[in-house]
Amino acid sequence: MPQLKADCLTVSPNPHKRKNGKARRDIAQINLPKIGQVKVIYHRPIPEGFTIKTGLVSHKADGWYVTLLLEDKTIPSLTPPEIQANEENSLGLDVGLEKFWTASDGTVETIQQHYRKSEDKLAKLQNRKDKKPHKSASRRQLAKKISKHHQKLQRKRKQFHYESANQLVSRDEQVFFVEDIKSANLSRKNKPKQDANGKYLPNGQSAKSGLNKSINDASWGQFLSIFIYKAAKAGKLVVKVKPHNTSQVCSCCDLLVQKDLSIRVHECLCGLILDRDWNAAINIKRVGLGIFPTIKRPKRSLLTTTKEAHTIPF
Numbered sequence: 001m002p003q004l005k006a007d008c009l010t011v012s013p014n015p016h017k018r019k020n021g022k023a024r025r026d027i028a029q030i031n032l033p034k035i036g037q038v039k040v041i042y043h044r045p046i047p048e049g050f051t052i053k054t055g056l057v058s059h060k061a062d063g064w065y066v067t068l069l070l071e072d073k074t075i076p077s078l079t080p081p082e083i084q085a086n087e088e089n090s091l092g093l094d095v096g097l098e099k100f101w102t103a104s105d106g107t108v109e110t111i112q113q114h115y116r117k118s119e120d121k122l123a124k125l126q127n128r129k130d131k132k133p134h135k136s137a138s139r140r141q142l143a144k145k146i147s148k149h150h151q152k153l154q155r156k157r158k159q160f161h162y163e164s165a166n167q168l169v170s171r172d173e174q175v176f177f178v179e180d181i182k183s184a185n186l187s188r189k190n191k192p193k194q195d196a197n198g199k200y201l202p203n204g205q206s207a208k209s210g211l212n213k214s215i216n217d218a219s220w221g222q223f224l225s226i227f228i229y230k231a232a233k234a235g236k237l238v239v240k241v242k243p244h245n246t247s248q249v250c251s252c253c254d255l256l257v258q259k260d261l262s263i264r265v266h267e268c269l270c271g272l273i274l275d276r277d278w279n280a281a282i283n284i285k286r287v288g289l290g291i292f293p294t295i296k297r298p299k300r301s302l303l304t305t306t307k308e309a310h311t312i313p314f
């Protein structure tokens, strides 16, 4: 983000009046490096005592935006509070594919399927657009409509992330353990498979594509940064933990119960039958509390051959 001068924004009252005699919106101009003076629509006044630090210029479906980062030197920056996590004051959260998150106490946040719900609408618009002749005005109009639709979805999703973060922060727990996942890793494409003659074989990508969509839909990265910020403001703590084996190990007896993603229920020899994500959330909490066992997994080659539902190693 480019550094902006503190006085880059100038606001002056509009000398022209509306037809009804009321004052028009103030005229605001921003001085951007390398670009110069640009007229902007000024949504909110800069609060007293703040200085402009940096600015981000972005192009969205309905125009250009400048986002300003403000600084108030009198306010100390947020430092994460020091809280000792224990069984009672902490909560584990599992990232969902079916659900947005599942907590270690069994609470669930259902996934907002904004994308999927609007997909039909989007597909219809896309269809209509495709039927229009190239370079026609109607085609251009529809393209604009489509990108606005996307923008609206993004905003809705962000709002949902804020609501979900607020809901969690308002709970009694002080420490939240979340999975440290890189969604980019999860949505990586499967390697193409070929047989001896070079013919392409099914590689499970089609099944994974639906999954990828859910992961992107859930957009964890955005949610986590909002959640971390909201928690810090409330004097609470969000701790990222490594989720290795948390979906496979029994949260009751520590047995490794291997299951691929299609198996949605954790069923263990000890008698525990629990929703897969709930079991994982309990384990994530245990990782955070340092009471999760170290698991030695069988070699990779063994793993790939055992595809059945509940493979329990000896």
Ligand SMILES: [Zn+2]
Pocket: 250, 251, 252, 253, 254, 255, 268, 269, 270, 271, 272
């Ligand atoms: Zn068990």
